[in-house]
Amino acid sequence: MSKTVKSFEELNVWQNARELVKLIYKFTKKDKFARDYSLIDQIRRASVSIMSNIAEGFERGSNKEFTHFLYIAKGSCGEVRSQSYVAFDQQYISEEDFNEVKQGCEKLSAMVSNLIRYLGTKDSRRQKL
Numbered sequence: 001m002s003k004t005v006k007s008f009e010e011l012n013v014w015q016n017a018r019e020l021v022k023l024i025y026k027f028t029k030k031d032k033f034a035r036d037y038s039l040i041d042q043i044r045r046a047s048v049s050i051m052s053n054i055a056e057g058f059e060r061g062s063n064k065e066f067t068h069f070l071y072i073a074k075g076s077c078g079e080v081r082s083q084s085y086v087a088f089d090q091q092y093i094s095e096e097d098f099n100e101v102k103q104g105c106e107k108l109s110a111m112v113s114n115l116i117r118y119l120g121t122k123d124s125r126r127q128k129l
Helices: 012-028 037-059 063-089 095-120
Strands: none
Touching: 012 037, 012 063, 012 095, 037 063, 063 095
């Protein structure tokens, strides 16, 4: 049985995206990382893009548009994962930190994929999630 979701803040996928953003901001404030302004800007923007696209798509009001924005969010999730390799390779983050980001991105990407699949089974005008 599904419940009516009234705001994007209620979505677990958005909540997880928010946690990933917090994690990225935490890691990009570390000494070595903090000096690589270009990578900081890119990885922060990509992480914020995930939660922003989930929110924007939800607010559009149709499953078709929501799905479009979820695909963009999924792409940004891959971008964050890829940029975390750069941060790890440059020794800006530890292996433990890298694994935390990587696993968070993989989990979030799977959640987005599941939501895309779910929306594909619903009418084009969203009633319940």
